[in-house]
Amino acid sequence: MPLIDQFTTQYGLVRKIDAFGYLAQLNSDSSLERKHGKVVLVTADTPLKASRGEGKTTTTIALIDALRAKGIDAAAVLRQPSMGITAAGSKGGASGGGKASLTHPELVDWGLCGEMTAIAAAQNLLVSFAEKAVDEGLLDTILTPRVSEVPSRSLRQIAVDYGKGNVPERVVLTPTSELMQIVVLSRSMAEIGERVAAMIAGTKDGKPVKYGEFIDLWRITNILLDAVKPALTETQAGSPVYVHCGPFANVSIGIPSLVSVEMACALHDVVVVEAGYGADAGAQKWLDIACRDYGAQWPSAAVIVTRATTWRDDPALSWRYPFHVQRLEGLDIPTFPLINLWEGEDGEIASLRETAKTLEFRDPIIGNLFRDGGDALGDQLGGFIDALQNGETPAQPHSHRGMSLTENAKWVAEHAYGVPAERVLLKDGFSASLAQARDLCADAGLYLDELAFVAVKSPAVMTDNDSAPEAEHTVTLKKVEVHAGAGLVQVNLTTSLTTPMPKIV
């Protein structure tokens, strides 16, 4: 029996895998059989609006189906869609479409095995314990927001204890929560416990108080017993797809759990990791947070998805797609443009290739993936497979930990958004917010600059005004929020609004 089977249990129509247990076993015995799969990053152009997807999941599914049809052991790792979004209709499903679909997309779209809701319950239970700590005089203020798996405009600003205390609070969507970040980044239940204990619950007399000072950790970790296990499902063509945690790269880190990718790499030769929304969000976070700061594998290739129309529907934004391609190529990641055609666009292939040549891209991969699935890609993957099989060993990138927060923000603005340091602006109040965060960390025994930098912004913009001439692009830094347990510092940037709690549409 393969080792992985000992850590796999059926869970309705999917299987759940104890990735923590499997990886611990592998790490404890180097003689055990395992693969050393390479990571391929699938990301996309920056969307014209948050609700308009380019087709990352559809591409991911078609890509592994096409690779497996060629005898290559490929698998995909997807983030679990936020049920609130898929059920509430703003994006529809988030599990591919047409011939590039999962066998049971309804499961993935509608709550899978309760992972999101378990994480929500755990974070909300922390808030309830903090509330009790306030009653007992251990805390004055609570810094952890409540979360909801269901979007609701009116929950953005609430008052609890209404009519008595009128304590202002905010409710954010589950995938944006610090607990979700902790599950994504941790490699054992013990690490989850340590990180939860290190979360700053709030302050007492202005000084930070951590959850570890007043809660029983097992009350939280028990809720997560099943939620920490990635789910294994498959495409309609039978290719393996792991689904675990972490959408919402706009206001959080937007990447699947690190252990789901590491487990997949031990089991398959090629592991396609989806990171969105656009390359400026999910891919930036995979590279600059997961790889640089948390030891995830640097991609051996990347695919950047776009639609034929995205280049044209807003000419003022057409600079973004080539920017993304060149950025990843500049990091020595072989980067393949993929144009996901819609019905009636087959006739445009020649002109799209021409445009790609003008832009000095690699040969683009073009197909109607909804209609044709992996068959659309089969004869176009030569260069891609060559890059994977004969490319260099993945890089060991330098961590950004220790770089000052403002320098880090400028680095990201320059490299991921194309805005030079001198055009990174500080909004009124940013410096005070930064100083407050720095003090909070210092009082908690942490050094702010040792936290990994998380950009928080609208998924549809890279700068304060993407439509402005390039020389006028700016990025405004607005405020700082510490997630000490996850080891992250979040910085809101660009003048656009961010919405950690969407409304249903």
Place this chain on the structure above:
Amino acid sequence: MPLIDQFTTQYGLVRKIDAFGYLAQLNSDSSLERKHGKVVLVTADTPLKASRGEGKTTTTIALIDALRAKGIDAAAVLRQPSMGITAAGSKGGASGGGKASLTHPELVDWGLCGEMTAIAAAQNLLVSFAEKAVDEGLLDTILTPRVSEVPSRSLRQIAVDYGKGNVPERVVLTPTSELMQIVVLSRSMAEIGERVAAMIAGTKDGKPVKYGEFIDLWRITNILLDAVKPALTETQAGSPVYVHCGPFANVSIGIPSLVSVEMACALHDVVVVEAGYGADAGAQKWLDIACRDYGAQWPSAAVIVTRATTWRDDPALSWRYPFHVQRLEGLDIPTFPLINLWEGEDGEIASLRETAKTLEFRDPIIGNLFRDGGDALGDQLGGFIDALQNGETPAQPHSHRGMSLTENAKWVAEHAYGVPAERVLLKDGFSASLAQARDLCADAGLYLDELAFVAVKSPAVMTDNDSAPEAEHTVTLKKVEVHAGAGLVQVNLTTSLTTPMPKIV
């Protein structure tokens, strides 16, 4: 392969059963093999306080273990504990204890397969759709409360859209929600859909608007795909235990799903159904709502659990236990007192038997079930088994539908709490609340008196003051709330506070 296996899937350490599908199949073909198990109700004395359990679940587990040791095919149906309560520590687990335990109590106590959180997400999504309906001018007010799987004192009264609209709302615990009631009472997904459509979302120009008028039902029912399936787990002795839905008999109906009991009756000869808190709450609701109004099986026997100390710790309340025993006996249900001993109480057995004789009970069943499990009961079950095997066919009780709400309240007060009709008092405002509910129903095309009557009260009291002399016992009716989708009308009664949203302790 037994028919049930076609409807059973492994779900981690438990199995989940498509009870809807199995029962539909059985009902469609009378030649299929099935059993016609009898229902045994396990209930308890009214607790001295909500957080002090008598040991219903421990008893249920010990009882089926003891029956199976004698070759009787017995199974239990438990309600799923509310994770918020078990995780937040006020009651500890709710899955037995000691030798009378489940193999995986942590699963049942900590969210099982996400059933509660899925039901919470579905109810909250309804509220979000209602909020959108308000924005679109279809609704003026929302009558559906939001729910939380985690208790939090400060969520009892909140304002949403704080700083702008300041719309007052309340948040209640998931098991108290109308959606939980709908899942408990429905016998198909189609019925769930119909009942959700019939829920009154709120009002427009004072007239009720139902969810069916503005939502896509599939967005709600898809969330419930797995939540509607009972879980099958087992005791440490290997006896089958079905767990599904519905705790909180204080502010809701507090019974497991009807289909979980009906499925168990088709598979086993004896089905022990747990209904709590005390006999005045869960048992009253099983008998007067599930059996009388929703066609569930009338019990062939009952066990009323108490602790040796409960009779003594508050002498002013010692009338309650004999009242419960006599009430159920008066309904021709053979009713067995069961005294759940704690450590150090073995020496009290003789005097407890003496007390039981004085009270003209049947021979009580006495044992330390935590320490000894089913072994404690083995040689004391003669009368119980005789009643099951040779007792009368379960009754076909008359429904209360159509009885006027106030008459129904007086009937319950008299029969379940021992308070005669003339001492049922109407609090100021009750009549107005009743009239409003009656109008709401009429405008929705419903007749209020056709809804099943649900008493909402503190689990620890039966009257306004249980410690007063019997002749002074009163029951005050306070307010009325319509759950049109579930087919229920809830009436708050007694002067004690009810807490649909507890705090953590």
